[in-house]
Amino acid sequence: MSDRTGTLDEALERLHTTGPERNGWLSNHAPMAVEALVRHGQAATVHRWLDHYADRLEESPPPTRTLTAADAAGALGDPARITDWTLFFGRELEARPWREVLAEWWPRLLPGIAAGATHPVIRTGHAVRTLLESGEAGTTAPRLAELAHALGYWAARHQPLPALAPLAAAPSAAAALDAVPLVPEQDGGIRERLAQLTAFPVWGTAPDPDTAQERLVELVTAATHRYATHGHGEPVMLVHAATAPNAVLRALPALPRELWAPSLAAAWAAAAAVTAAYGPAEAMACAPVSLAPEEVFARAAAHGDDHTIKFTDTALDVGGPLALAAAVRSIELNPPFL
Incomplete structure (x- = not known):
């Protein structure tokens, strides 16, 4: 930097x-x-x-x-x-x-x-x-x-997830997130919610480091896009379905390549866990936006909420109209800080 x-x-x-x-x-x-x-x-x-x-x-x-x-x-x-x-x-x-x-x-x-x-x-x-x-x-x-x-x-x-059974394999990251079963009791904090996890769709494996990186990009993109239509379920916590795997993606260039595939698997587990713990049962439509990336981030900075700033940062990494719409959605859903 x-x-x-x-x-x-x-x-x-x-x-x-x-x-x-x-x-x-x-x-x-x-x-x-x-x-x-x-x-x-x-x-x-x-x-x-x-x-x-x-x-x-x-x-x-x-x-x-x-x-x-x-x-x-x-x-x-x-x-x-x-x-x-x-x-x-x-x-x-x-x-x-x-x-x-x-x-x-x-x-x-x-x-x-x-x-x-x-x-x-x-x-x-x-x-x-x-x-x-x-x-x-x-x-x-x-x-x-x-x-x-x-x-x-x-x-x-340090907190490992509970042992999870495999569900049917999903063809894409977006489909995998769609297929994640929601935890039955969504009244407690994250520790209580994560304790209820039992099974995830099979996704997040890769035969080689380059494929792992490509699929990690796909996962971050899918989770960011999903926030646009599902972020209303829990606007603060659901940003982590995108920002956690993006943190792993950011670290890949500093890591030995043999760690890239297990990093993808862990990132998928994190995104799926947050989705299961806080995802809503139904999607909501999200209006498109016609704003430049720097304008979207300036809005997030003026809004001031820490989660919104970090999610918008990830959305700008993803790029494209739907990611920017998701960032604007986070600005609308989360309470302003400044």
Whole structure:
């Protein structure tokens, strides 16, 4: 990422004094939102947006004890050790190249992609995109620290999905999402909803890395388009059906190619899980829009909602009229923040 204003690093430094959650479970979306704002030419709005977001931030929890590679497996999925994990990854990233650390830990963390309602993998995707676009010369301490915070959050909230039975194979990502059975009880939080999952359509396998990447693009596209007609079911949570697999897609170029196929499978599981947990029974028509991408993002930035900003960022990655219509739909459905 070329950010000549220095705003992104300033914002990240400001945010790294805070924890990844508030009220014991709700995610801190600010690092992801400010990365998207800066990337899409809205750097001038970032510090004002953070001022408004400040009451949603909490200090980082105190560390409990030093985490080492030898005892890391036993601490996986322990949210009480969020700060221990962040400090662990900070040390790892100081000692080794960030791609090496990511390649080692990605397959360990991937089975827990549902962690924290998929926010940790999304935060990781934003951090990796920034590092990839920065290049070696632009790899600053705040950007490496952001990857440590993202991976630490993922490790602490690591949450595998329940065992799932295979349903009939679907011919496309869109058809697979259409065929996902909705959970029977949709009154609880995401943990209660995910516990009800029993089966998904067969999709999300690939014979080679290139096919895995192509199908991941297809999945992100299908989930983004689906929001246009199904986002009303739960406008905030359903954005993650698109933003979680897009986070995985953003990370692929930094990963060994042998990890691309399992990354696709995990991304499909995440998108299907969110769809099952929050999808509505019926679709609604979505009006087309005739707006330029930069105008759509400017509307999302003015709207200010963190999920809307991140979803619009993904919709611009997808591109095309239906993705832009889905982004506008998210602006209409989600309550404004600013």
